[in-house]
Amino acid sequence: MSIKVVKPGLATSVQDLGRPGYYHLGIPISGGMDRYSLRAANLLVGNDEGAAVLETVFMGPELEFDKDTTVAVTGAELPPKVDGESRETWSEFEIKAGQRLTFDFLKSGARAYIAISGGIDVPLALGSRATYTLGALGGFEGRNLLSGDLLPIGKSSNSSRGKCTIPAALRQSVGSEVELRVVPGLYWHRFTAESQKQFFEDVWKVAPEADRIGYRFQKGRPLNFMDREQPFGAGSDPSNIVDSCYPYGSIQIPGGTEPIVLHRDAVSGGGYCMLGTVISADMDLIGQLQPNWPARFVKVDLDQALKAREERNKRLGQLRDAI
Amino acid sequence: MSDNTIQSPLPGTFYRKSAPDQPPYKEVGDTVSVGDTIGLIEVMKSFHEIQADKAGTIAAFLVANEDAVTAGQSIVELKM
Numbered sequence: 388m389s390i391k392v393v394k395p396g397l398a399t400s401v402q403d404l405g406r407p408g409y410y411h412l413g414i415p416i417s418g419g420m421d422r423y424s425l426r427a428a429n430l431l432v433g434n435d436e437g438a439a440v441l442e443t444v445f446m447g448p449e450l451e452f453d454k455d456t457t458v459a460v461t462g463a464e465l466p467p468k469v470d471g472e473s474r475e476t477w478s479e480f481e482i483k484a485g486q487r488l489t490f491d492f493l494k495s496g497a498r499a500y501i502a503i504s505g506g507i508d509v510p511l512a513l514g515s516r517a518t519y520t521l522g523a524l525g526g527f528e529g530r531n532l533l534s535g536d537l538l539p540i541g542k543s544s545n546s547s548r549g550k551c552t553i554p555a556a557l558r559q560s561v562g563s564e565v566e567l568r569v570v571p572g573l574y575w576h577r578f579t580a581e582s583q584k585q586f587f588e589d590v591w592k593v594a595p596e597a598d599r600i601g602y603r604f605q606k607g608r609p610l611n612f613m614d615r616e617q618p619f620g621a622g623s624d625p626s627n628i629v630d631s632c633y634p635y636g637s638i639q640i641p642g643g644t645e646p647i648v649l650h651r652d653a654v655s656g657g658g659y660c661m662l663g664t665v666i667s668a669d670m671d672l673i674g675q676l677q678p679n680w681p682a683r684f685v686k687v688d689l690d691q692a693l694k695a696r697e698e699r700n701k702r703l704g705q706l707r708d709a710i
Numbered sequence: 711m712s713d714n715t716i717q718s719p720l721p722g723t724f725y726r727k728s729a730p731d732q733p734p735y736k737e738v739g740d741t742v743s744v745g746d747t748i749g750l751i752e753v754m755k756s757f758h759e760i761q762a763d764k765a766g767t768i769a770a771f772l773v774a775n776e777d778a779v780t781a782g783q784s785i786v787e788l789k790m
Binding site: 493494 | 717719720721722723752753754755758778780781782
């Protein structure tokens with residue numbers, strides 16, 4: 388079975404849970420920006436949680452199916468339509484051979500996950516089917532989808548289990564002003580006491596440049612660094628450091644003006660000082676933020692971060708039980 | 711309300727010109743055919759043309775140049 392890409396959407400790519408283990412070599416973890424929703428989509432169609440799906444951002448693709456199958460769309464509220472007829476998000480639905488899947492305008496969130504029974508059967512690259520476009524690695528020919536692509540679909544393991552839907556309480560949703568929890572990092576001391584405070588006071592807005600590599604925020608007050616003589620090997624700007632490793636979720640603030648939270652396709656190191664790191668439990672939410680969306684950063688300690696991770700894992704357990 | 715408007719399929723920043731030194735794609739009073747470009751949306755470091763999905767005459771721009779827009783927001787009102 389295969390799926391024909393009639394229209395690719397804005398930036399639609401094959402993603403799974405990612406490619407951990409190579410970041411020290413400069414190869415990012417990639418995978419879905421909102422892995423909670425990605426897992427939910429797979430569970431709905433009877434796939435392994437980590438099967439390859441399509442991640443589509445802001446504007447959905449148009450896809451034509453050559454066999455009857457089961458599909459689910461989760462994540463952003465991007466209403467699916469089968470031959471022009473509306474279908475529910477966060478629910479499995481049937482598509483017959485020859486029918487087309489299209490999408491209405493985005494209602495909320497940013498990234499939708501389209502799971503197809505059997506998963507997208509592109510070859511594994513370093514253990515993952517995730518697309519890393521900057522490195523032309525994985526996914527469908529290492530790039531975003533284009534019109535005319537034929538996506539191979541794996542063998543479906545499930546027989547239809549009746550109508551399956553995820554309860555509202557277990558769906559990913561984006562508040563009108565989101566809170567992103569942050570653990571201060573190794574370079575925290577490089578910021579003035581006033582800037583440390585004001586970073587968490589200001590309401591920031593997602594910059595239109597935000598993408599899979601990093602989410603840039605703007606409209607907060609500029610931050611100041613402690614005076615020092617720049618050490619050997621560091622750039623001349625006060626936001627520069629001697630090159631260091633960049634963790635997933637780390638927040639760099641080049642020139643002290645616009646914080647960038649590194650995400651799934653990030654570079655693994657460089658010379659910008661990092662204020663802290665967004666906790667793992669809140670990274671999925673970032674993937675659902677539209678340009679200009681308001682967000683506040685909230686300071687937490689490591690114990691709170693681990694507790695939040697525990698709660699997120701509990702929620703994942705509830706998701707699995709719900710299906 | 712969407713009957714006589716052209717909507718942006720994307721969230722981002724709206725531009726009425728292809729470049730700062732170029733004239734706007736369309737002005738109020740211009741006729742529009744299906745497929746005509748009426749503006750650009752900038753998002754994720756790239757620009758995407760908004761094309762008319764219906765024909766008519768431009769009655770008004772509902773969004774100013776360089777304004778932020780959301781997906782599904784009406785950009786142009788047409789006289790049909």
